[in-house]
Amino acid sequence: SGTLNSERVIETFFDHREAILKTAKALVEDTKTLVAGAASSQEQLASAAQAAVRTITKLAEVVKLGAASLGADDGEAQVMLINSVKDVALALNNLINVTKSASGKNIDDPEMQKLKESAKVMVTNVTSLLRTVKSVEDEAQRGTNALEATIESIAQELRIFNNGQIPTNQTTPEELIRVTKQITIATAKAVAAGQSCRQDDIIAAANLGRKTVSDFLLICKSSAYINDDKALQQRTLDSGRLCIKYYKELLETIHILIQKSSNETKQKLLNYSRMIAQSTQELVQCAKQLKGADLIDPDDPTYIAENELFNAAQSIESAAKKLSVLKPRRKPKEIDENLNFDEQILEAAKSIMNAAGALINAATSAQKELASQGKLSTKSTLEEDGQWSQGLISAARYVASACHVLCDAANGLVQGYGTEEKLISSAKQVSSNTAALLVACKVKADFMSQSMARLQTAGNAVKRATDALVRSAQRAVEMQQEDKYFEVSMRVVPGIAQEIKCKEAILTKERELDEARNRLKAIRLAKYGHSEQDSNEST
Template sequence: MSSIFNSVKKATSLEESAPKRKHVRNCIVYSWDHKDSKVFWDDLRRLPILNDEVQSFKALILIHKLLQEGHPVCLRDALRNINWIDSVGKIYGNTGDGIKGYGRLLREYVVFLLKKLNFHKMYKSFNGVFEYEDYISLQTVSDPNEGYEAILELMNLQDSIDDFQKLIFASISDNKRSECKISALVPLLTESYGIYKFVTSMLRALYKSSDSYEALQPLKARYAQQHSRLYEFYADCMAIRYLSSIVTVPKLKFDPPSIAEPNNDSSLNLPPIREKTPSPTVSSTPQPPSPEPQNSIFDAQKSRGFDDGADDNDIFPNVQSNFASIFTAPEPIQIQPIQPIQTVQPVIDQQQQYQLVASQQRIIDLESQLFSIQQRFQADQLMLQQYDSKVKDLESQLQLASDYSSKTNNDNSQLIANMNNQLSIWKKKYDSLAKLYSELREEHLKLLSQFKILQKKAASAQEIINKSNKLEKDLAAKNIELANLIKQRDAARVELSRVKNDNNNTRNNPTILSLDNEVNSLKEQLIEESDRSNQYLIEIHNYKDQIDALQNKLNSIDEQSLKSRLLEKEDDVLILQQSVDDTLNKLAELQDEHEIQLIAMVDEQLHKVGDIIDIVLSTAIENIRNEIFELDSPTPAKQISTPSYALSVLEKSSSSLNDFTTLFNDFLIDGANGDPSAIVISIYDFFNSISTVISTGKSIITLTNEKDLGQNLFDDYKYVGQVVIDFLESVKLSELRLLETEEDKADKVIDGNFSVNKAIKDLEDSLDKLTPKLKMPENLDELVDQKINDAVNSVIEGSKFLNKIIENPDKLKVSSVDIQVSKAILSSTIFLTDAISALLQAAARCQDEIASSGKYKSRNEFYKKNNKWTQGLISAANSVATSTSYLIKTADGLINNSNSFEELIVASNGVVSSTVQLVASSKVRIAQMSKSQDDLEQAGTKVNSASKALVNKVKSLLGSQEPKDNVDYSKFSGHQLKTTEMEQQIEILKLENALDNARKKLGQIRIYSYHDDSDEE
């Protein structure tokens, strides 16, 4: 998403208000900062602007202001997107005004912008607001024809502005929602005033440089009219408070300024025309005009700019000649001898006085002219000195810049040499460090292995110590238990002595015996415990000996020295870590190289895939060229088609084109992740539909009874084919690889799509004139069902009729052999009618599926929305019913000897042609890969098979009934063979002429038959 996407989105919001100035300014500033406007156009086309009238109108206002105030590159980019601007004006057709009343405004705004862009395309020196400099006006009028044409173009553009502003004022109401429409007047004010000023300047320049004022009178009259209209326009703008608050409305005088005189109107900021006026330091004495007027303003500027001394050289001889004429002796006065001297002398004195005064006045005038020339010469000399000083300054700056550049280059070369030396030094250091690192690494690994062994031994010693501590604890517990047993033994002994003393005579007492036994058991336990404790003591001593040995061994190793050595090695490892990082960086570089190679391989595979797609496109182009050639050939049409069927196929072609464009752009964006198989399938689908469109053209052209209309249809069909060929040539990947950015490639594909769709739309408009206008009722769904059901019922009734004929062969007035032949023909016809019935039922199911799916509320709404397609469907259903009825009647007539075999073949071919149109009309709207589509295609295939079987059966019967030629040509002489051959050639030629005449007659019959059917419908 670009940085100005939000600004474009907010400037073209859905609210019916003026675009905010800050959003428009962001777009303008972006164009000046980046000197580019492609991002603006991409963001504008990405937004759903064309879905809403207000958004479309605000987008046009935004484009207009960007063309005026943006970078000059905006004008060139707008010319590249002129097709998209044109499409905005076609949203609501040629008559629709839209829901919110912006339809006509959009169309007129687009017309004005297209005229403006075409003007800038012809005159690239003009900017967006027609601001001017003197030299532009002079360059434009240096050639009177070019100046005259430029003024006419500017006035035409001014008239377009006037027409559009009148339309805006007519659509403005009193509510606040008119703010959006009023905001469109702001750029119109700026542009109209800029054109007005420029035209005024150029007209004055033309008047100054032209000798023929009569040729400029039409321009002057038109200029006066435009001034009057602009005066009214600005007065209307001043009356709108909102508009006058956001922009300064220009104020013009009621009468137009004089264009035949210099600019003295202070209300216009026009470039003044340079006149030959004296310097302000000269006396205020009135000055006469220059003795040598210039031929044109441009010549005056050129002579003044390139040869200032030329004027002086031209003027000084004139001054001298004037002085000479002043002091020339006057002619002698002829005095009549009869007059007295007193009467003539006063007259002579008065004449001399007059001559003296005139000479003095002339001398004063010439002196003032000479002084003004000297002043101008001094000013020019001063200007030349200033220019010389500026040139010297620039030369010195250029010399300093060249010196600095050479010094910088020397420093850079020296720096590069130093860097190369340092690089070689660091490379040597790296090699030595790498070698040292490998040695230290090996030693470090050895020390680590030794340290691990010591750690294992220390761990085993610690384990032994833990076991000895555990045994000591167990021994202490046993000692406590042994002390308790000793106490019990002493108590038992005391008890035993007491019993012995008390009962010396009762030793055999059972109690005493039990006590003895108990004492004996305690003794045994005591002995066992003592043996066990002795064993534990032995083990403890053994463990202590092992611990002492391990401890001595550990003490013998200098642990501190080992740790210090390990720390030193770790420091060395840290020092070498930088070299390891460098090595890893090199590995990363190698990985990048591998990735580059992998990308190159992927690009190569994409190039191969692109070559395959180009081959498929070339094949499609060749097939379409063949179809165009067939369209132009004199051979008759292969099948009969109607305009309704052609419109259905055109709609299918447009859908296939849009699918192909979408898939192709996705493939260009995805690159290696794209699916080329989908592209190939979409190409085949598209060019097959276009081939079908062109192939139907010859049949439809024959239906026209007007020569001009037929020629126009032929040109439209041929133009569609040529535009498709150009489009497929332009989207070849070999051509798209020449473009720099992906956006340019996508733009080229989209532009081609737009051109093809436009050509298809023009062909649809031409075919629509041939299509019968059916009177559609309110319930179109019922009408469609009725037509299909009528066709089904007609086929079913015909099949029943033929079955009755087969079941009652006795009613046939033919021989037994002919009965068998008739049954075979009837059986084939019944099989064909059953196939047609199945096809109609499949078509009915398809219609239910088509009308039920989608975003429409009901089937009736769907049929009304797709009115042209519905007409084609109804026409195809009527054609199937009519051709089937004709087939049944022909079969019945053939049985009754009232029709021929050839008529049955023609009827069968007519059935196939009408069913093909029905299948094509149904397939236009049905979803791809659906079950209904498969059933429909299978039913169509069965109809074709049944028709071929019937035709083959009839042809075989025709072949069996043809008389055999029993002439033996081997017995003929050479002359007879040559004569017979010539006779057969003459007969063939006659038959061919008869065939051509029959085809022409058939074409005329089809024309009037088609139009009669249209009138009946």
């Protein structure tokens, strides 16, 4: 949250308080000299500006030290202090620019009027900083002062928003939708603070509101101009302005509640909350028109699912590339059982990667078909879509992850440090996760659609490829078993000892098998919330 840690534990804010107040008062004097410099020579104006910059730099340093002395446990007060000095710095920067423009102008010139307004804002922000500094040690007033500072900051942000200047940077309608959600969160936090009237809640709501409004107005204005439709531009700007106007009035209502609480005033909080919600809905409609049919909501479950499928496809492609490095690439072909064992393993693994990649592509097509048919937006609730997309995302991730594990297992076996058992288990895991992905895709699908037919075909291809790899690996295991020679003693005592040793080995392996099954059961309970069927294929 931008908190600062105190470098010396023995320091308190009181140790820095006087330095902050003294530097702030010096800045006020520099401001007076700067404003007077508008009627002086350019040299005097430049000198006054440099002096003011030096003072604001010093002020920022002493405020930072004061904020650090509060410690990380008082983060909201730290944010309040930093925001206050930031407001002063921005006001000074604007004042210097306006003073340059007004230099040498007649007293009746519009630039001189701008200078007066800018100087007034500067004085207001310095006064707000002084109040904030004095209230840091008075917790009963912290929230109130933070609220007042935020209300004034919003008023200044609105003046900048209304200056008629077209921004040079443009943002996307998706960003506009995102900030409407942020203002909704800030509104809910403000309403809760108004209901409780606790100073801690109020300062947290004020700090959040200040940042949210600043981002909101900036993005609203910059996104309005991505479309050449003048009426749409104005509608977007008006909706954004109205939304923040309501939010500012909401904070002003909270300020009244702090002084004198009443049920009638508390009811106004809910009224403003509803009006803000209406204006944000209007902005969302504007965002859709700004972008047109191609608008993407970053929080849309279908978009998230599609993006995750794309990531899974890239992940599988990456695993396939790792496999291709182990042996020179060959043209796609059926697995030749006359190849040596290592070549069979690599060819089978590559076949699985290709089939898994095709499966992810087919799942993406199926997901897009569902979205185009409206089955993920109009006929289902957002919660249902979210559950469906999370299931699809999870399944796609498991397929991609299993492909990487398979790739590593194949590599280990070919390099001589892996085992056939791990390779078999990895291949079966790919097959199992593929089945889960098919189920996730079929939840809302039309079973007769072409995309679902392609998806089923791709799933079958993965199963065939994994079966082929398992057969190759099992054949190698069987060959190793056949090659083993067991020497059996025909003498009584050594023969009994051999038998006991074999039984001991059997019991040890059975115990290890039981432990492995229990671990697998625990993993499945943690992953799915219930145990999967302990089939021989899975183990």
